[in-house]
Amino acid sequence: MDKSDHGNDQKNVDFKEQRWHKHYDKGVPAAIDFEEVPLHGFMPRAVDLFGDRPALVFLNATFTYAELFDKVKRCANALRSLGVKEGSRVAIQLPNIPQTVIAFHGAAMAGAEVVMTNPLYTLREIEHQWSDAECDFAFVADFIWEETIEPNRSKLRPKTYIVAHIPDYLRFPLNLLAPFKLARQSPKRYAKVKTGDGVHEFKPLVEGASNAPISMDRGMDEIAVLQYTGGTTGLSKGAVLSHRNLSCNAQQIHAWFPDVDPGHEVNLICLPLFHVFGLSVGMNWSIWAGSKMVLVPNPRDIPALVKAITKHKVTLFPGVPALFNAINHFPGVESLDMTSVKSCFSGSAPIPRDVQEKFEKLTKSTIIEGFGMSETSPVTHVNPLKGLRKIGMVGVPMSNTLAKIVDAEDDTKELGVGEEGELLVQGPQVMRGYWKCDDINAEVLKGGWMHTGDLASMDEDGFFKIVGRKKDMINCSGLKVFPDEVDDVLMAHPAILEAATIGVPDESRGETVKSFIVLKEGQTLTPEEIEKYARENLAAYKIPRQIEFLEELPKSSVMKILRRELRDREIAKNAGGAT
Template sequence: MSVKPWHALYPDEIPTTLDYELKPVHAYLTEASKLYPDKVAVHFMGKEFTYKEMHESSLKMAKYLQDIGIEKDDRVAIMLPNTPASVIAYYGILYAGAIVVQTNPLYTEREIEYQMKDSGAKAIITLDILFPRVSKVFNDTDLEHMIITGIKDFLPFPKKLIYPFIQKKQHGITVKVEHRGHNHLLTEILKIATPDPVEQVLDLEEDLALLQYTGGTTGSPKGVMLTHKNLVANASMCDAWLYKNKKGEGVTLGILPFFHVYGMTTVMITSVMQGDKMVLLPKFDVETALKTIHKQRPTMFPGAPTIYIGILNHPDLHKYDLTSVESCLSGSAPLPIEVQEKFEKLTGGKLVEGYGLTETSPVTHGNFVWDQKRIKGSVGVPWPDTDCKIVSMDTAEAAPQGEIGEIVVKGPQVMKGYWNQPEETAAVLKDGWFHTGDLGYMDEQGFFYVVDRKKDTIIAGGFNIYPREIEEVMYEHPAVQEVVTVGVPDAYRGETVKVFIVLKQGHTASEEELDQFARQHLASYKVPRLYEFRDELPKTAVGKILRRKLVEEEKEKQTNQKLG
């Protein structure tokens, strides 16, 4: 695409192309430790750590990893929630010249075993309460070492003393691990290791910083290979997009998990690049989040729609002051317009939707945060140095403006490929363009809209129905807190539309009422035929509703009915 109409929309403060510094991801922590040595880098449940302390701890981690045999390009897994340990582990692995393998702490033994085998990870850094789970699969993988930490390791007094009792009440177990053999305690590492790892020479365009696993479009999870250049480029784009942020003065709320690439890039890497303070929460709890915002006064709040929805619907919301929030980037799922408007009114800040994928480090598009050129319902425009086009599903050629097709993107943040899967890589990377598998279109100004995943499109009676359109309508109903739309098998129409609804606390709505509401706003063939009310919907750790899990439940239900 030679003409990029969205460039005309850019405010003067955002360049359309950037000069990327040729440095590895961890170089920004080194710089921050020199520029802001005594500034708080991490706040965690009442305890604070300076940039100097985080830098030194990361170097100690790197040296220890090298001492136990971790070499350049070895894979080291991190299976942690957002804690100071997750930051130390991440940068420590990179300083050692190794590759981070982010692993969800909620994974089952089967999922851990698969990811460790597929990545060939030689070490894993995990929580004490997850030690039994990892231990069960340890000998069936290439793992040689396990580094264990606990939430209490970084708590202030007296929380440090109280936490083991809370942990036992919550999880029913108390785990004690000794620092010997292939088991290593992070607290001991930080006492005995020296902060002088052997510096590794890196090829920033080729050497991997991260293996980030994604379900992709088919089959088992795939390891997305992201280089140092990929991650630095995307964080640099984020930095340029947030041009009003003042270096060394921001406070970023770290609710998004760092084991998800969205939280890792927009919170952990970008905060270090900007010299911001990160306020970390190990899990999303609405009341804890509200108290933290009220007390810690974050200016930047990346999140997902379900996080903002949870906050807006908390019964004691009026007790908390959220006006410190200046900017929020929402990703991982479509942002309902109603949620955007209410949250901006509540905080006085800006909440904008963006778009991206694991394979793109992850952000490719965003709405302008402070500029008035924002179109509601749009994911915005491509970020600097990012090209995008819509490819016709019929001809595989560039689609006319306004026509729905597959979104394909190109830019320095696009992955190197899938780990050990050349065929899967070739299927999505063509001439430098990444084929996202998402459907969307571009309007006459250059704003992009995501209609849905190609595989989530519902075909009912020959009509293409896009779940997002239905969800946008249902979110306008005053009683609806969360909604997700799926297609379920139908003998007559092929598929039919079903919605799963979570109602707001204190609100009621019948199926008949919602049906009448939908008919006022949707063409008849798009109106849901089936409604199911639930107390909660299945979600990923980042808050994305698991549509596919609900589809699988429906298929299983229909299979059981046939067998019955």
């Protein structure tokens, strides 16, 4: 994709009189009068409104919005001094540390287009992403630099690297103790860096730069981020997100929570900022609302999450079902006071009813399930916080968003209430298209609608239910089985902690249903007992014919269960058996 806009035209869209609008909470508008604030305007706006309020907490380091903005301006000037121009692409490959926030908004203020890169990526994945995005500059963590980047610089496009150390902004005594502790970890998380030849250390570079304002006129419809998808169907593609896409989505999220107290909320940022969920619902919404961001680098570190919630009195918690489930089962959690949490936003995967109910009882909070994609900045649907909330459904289209269900084989045929088909969405948060993929964009954004690839249905109230991905659907003798439905039933069993279902080849049925099961600690079950339980809750053709017990399920960096990895294992196993 070039810099032309393949996205949808919102000028003539009527957001009134949709069936779901009557279920919006009081104070949530059907259409928002958006402020025209590009991403490089977020920090100046926050300083004007919340300058002396705490902006960011990381271990024993705290910054006010004024202090954070000072570092963002210095970062922008440092980037300019290294040759970054408007439209340059800058990669950021960092965990959730202060430098990630500074680098992102510093790059935006310098006029750059940001490419968020997963710190867990292999060399092959990094090489593809940075080459495809044409990145000439990259922020990386020191341990990534030592292990992956420095030994392979000749294979990678960027010529200029800015290397950050996790302890850079910690205060005494952690700034002295942390390097030793991190260097002893396996794998280690601290490394010394030799500067020169296009290699700079983050803190000296930024702190030594000017904090003068930068003259830059980059508009709302310019590219802000190339957000690469997970690559579940091959090499990942870059979703082109404009300043308008990301700014409007932050404002849509903010409008959905009319009781949020600007300048006084505490948002737990444990979802990785390189993922669009963490980027928008964590960082960008926090800055828009003047919330204090509590950064946690590793979402799998449940003790750190629980400590952060209780110590900092977290009020807002964007998360995924696996995180809520893990906290529910954290030893001694019932004795802790977690009642500061008011509102939780769950996405990425369906949240089982028992997980939701237990967490809400534990914290006295409300979890609202929503839906989004990298391609939609990400949020398009969410349940009302106070009104009608339908557990097991992703809610209603949010302000300024339209959605419909069409036949999965014929997108010109719109389906009615209760019918299952492909979900299409339209709104200001929908991407401009995939980077360098004009042929795909013509289909994905056909008619101004984002074709999500998700199979869904809409009920009479305008609430949507995701029944599965088109590519995940299991075809058993011509009958459709949706893995999410099977997993939801299995996880309601009191002995089952997690479940993941896939389709595997079957000579007689074409495909058959296989479920991978993780049991709760101390529990035992046999495949026969699981089949008997499933038979009581599922139609016969949906019952798992194969059961495999695992110690843990493969998960992404945002704790999303990776069915594709389970499918790959099965393919490899079958291939090995065939030889």
